[in-house]
Amino acid sequence: MKTALDFPVTKTQNSKLATTDFSNLVFGKTISDHMFVADYKNGEWTDLRIEPYAPLSLNPANATLHYGQSIFEGMKAYKNEEDEVIVFRGDANWKRLNESAERMCMPQIPQEIFMDGLMTLLDLDRDWVPTAKGSSLYVRPYMFATDDYIGVKPSETFKFIIFTCPVGNYYSKPVSVKVETKYTRAVAGGTGAAKTAGNYAASLYPALQAQKAGYDQLLWTDGKSHTLIEESGTMNVMFKIDGKLITAPTNTGTILKGITRDSVIQLAKDWDEPLEERFLAVSELETALKSGTLEEAFGTGTAATIAHIERININGTDYILPEKDADSFSYRVLSELDGIKYGEIEDTHNWVVKI
Numbered sequence: 001m002k003t004a005l006d007f008p009v010t011k012t013q014n015s016k017l018a019t020t021d022f023s024n025l026v027f028g029k030t031i032s033d034h035m036f037v038a039d040y041k042n043g044e045w046t047d048l049r050i051e052p053y054a055p056l057s058l059n060p061a062n063a064t065l066h067y068g069q070s071i072f073e074g075m076k077a078y079k080n081e082e083d084e085v086i087v088f089r090g091d092a093n094w095k096r097l098n099e100s101a102e103r104m105c106m107p108q109i110p111q112e113i114f115m116d117g118l119m120t121l122l123d124l125d126r127d128w129v130p131t132a133k134g135s136s137l138y139v140r141p142y143m144f145a146t147d148d149y150i151g152v153k154p155s156e157t158f159k160f161i162i163f164t165c166p167v168g169n170y171y172s173k174p175v176s177v178k179v180e181t182k183y184t185r186a187v188a189g190g191t192g193a194a195k196t197a198g199n200y201a202a203s204l205y206p207a208l209q210a211q212k213a214g215y216d217q218l219l220w221t222d223g224k225s226h227t228l229i230e231e232s233g234t235m236n237v238m239f240k241i242d243g244k245l246i247t248a249p250t251n252t253g254t255i256l257k258g259i260t261r262d263s264v265i266q267l268a269k270d271w272d273e274p275l276e277e278r279f280l281a282v283s284e285l286e287t288a289l290k291s292g293t294l295e296e297a298f299g300t301g302t303a304a305t306i307a308h309i310e311r312i313n314i315n316g317t318d319y320i321l322p323e324k325d326a327d328s329f330s331y332r333v334l335s336e337l338d339g340i341k342y343g344e345i346e347d348t349h350n351w352v353v354k355i
C-alpha cells in the first residue's frame with residue numbers, strides 16, 4: 001500500500017498467526033505481530049518504523065514510570081465481505097490523542113504520521129483482523145515520556161507506538177453498575193477529559209470494591225456534589241426516560257469525549273430521536289427507576305460499542321431495568337453502527353476508511 005511517508009518495515013520471522021486461536025480471544029491478551037514506533041527528540045518525530053512486536057528496553061529512571069506522563073487511544077478495525085480492512089473514525093482518535101497531549105505537556109503528533117503509521121500497520125497485519133461476527137481488531141495508539149530523569153517536569157523525549165489486538169465481543173451480557181458517591185474520577189480543572197494513564201490507575205480501587213460487591217462497573221458522579229451522573233469507567237452513558245435520551249455534556253472537562261457517544265448522538269439526530277445533553281441527577285434517575293419511566297440505560301465506548309445496563313445500584317438499593325426489545329433505541333443504534341463498521345450499511349457520515 002502507498003502512503004505519503006516512507007519508513008522501514010521489518011517483518012517478523014516468527015509470526016504468531018498460525019498458533020493463535022481466533023475462536024477464543026480474551027480482550028487485550030492476544031497481540032498481533034507488528035507495531036509502529038516513532039521517537040520524539042530535539043523537537044521532532046524521527047525514526048518512524050514498523051518492527052516485530054517485542055519488549056522495549058527502558059531506563060529505571062524513565063519519567064513515565066514515576067509520574068505517569070502517558071496518554072492512549074482505543075479504536076477498532078473490521079473486515080468486510082470483500083476482505084477489505086475498515087477503520088472506524090481514526091481521524092477522531094488522532095484529534096483526541098492530540099487534545100490529551102496538550103493537557104499532559106506532550107508533543108502533537110502530525111496527522112500524517114498517525115495515519116500513515118496506522119494504515120501501513122493494518123495493511124501489514126490484515127490477516128489479524130478477525131472475521132467472526134462481533135469480533136474486530138482493537139487498535140491501541142499511545143504516547144509516553146522517555147526522559148531518564150526523576151525531576152518533576154515535562155519530558156523532552158517521547159515514544160509513540162501503535163499495536164493491535166484481535167478481540168471478540170467485549171461484554172456479551174448486559175452489565176450491572178453501581179452509582180459511586182464516595183470516590184471521584186474527575187473534577188473540573190483536572191484531567192478527566194484526557195485519556196491519560198493516571199485516571200485509570202486512580203479508578204482501579206473504587207472499581208474493585210464495586211466488583212467485589214457484584215457489579216461490573218461504576219457510574220461515576222460529579223466530584224463536587226456526587227449528585228449528578230457523569231460517565232462509566234471506560235464508557236459514556238445514556239439513559240432513555242419518557243421517550244427522551246439523556247447524556248452528560250462534555251464541556252465541564254470531567255468527561256471523556258467518546259467517539260462512540262458522538263456517533264450515537266449523530267444517529268439520534270438523523271432519526272429525529274429527542275436527545276438532551278445535560279446532567280441527569282441521581283435523584284432523577286432513582287425516580288425514573290421507581291416510577292417505571294426509565295426505558296433504557298446503556299454505555300457507549302469503542303470496546304463494547306453499546307453495553308446494555310440491566311441493573312443499577314443507588315445508595316444500596318438495586319433496581320432491575322426492563323428487558324429491551326429489538327426496536328429499542330440501543331439495539332437499533334448498535335445494529336446501525338455494526339452495519340457501518342462491517343461495511344454492510346452505507347456510510348453517510350464519512351466515518352470509515354477502507355484499506
Ligand SMILES: *Cc1c(COP(=O)(O)O)cnc(C)c1O
Nearest residue numbers: 234235236256258259260301302
Ligand atoms: C475511552 C473512554 C470512553 C469512550 O470513548 P470512545 O471513543 O467511545 O471509545 C469513555 N470514557 C472514558 C473514561 C474513556 O476512557
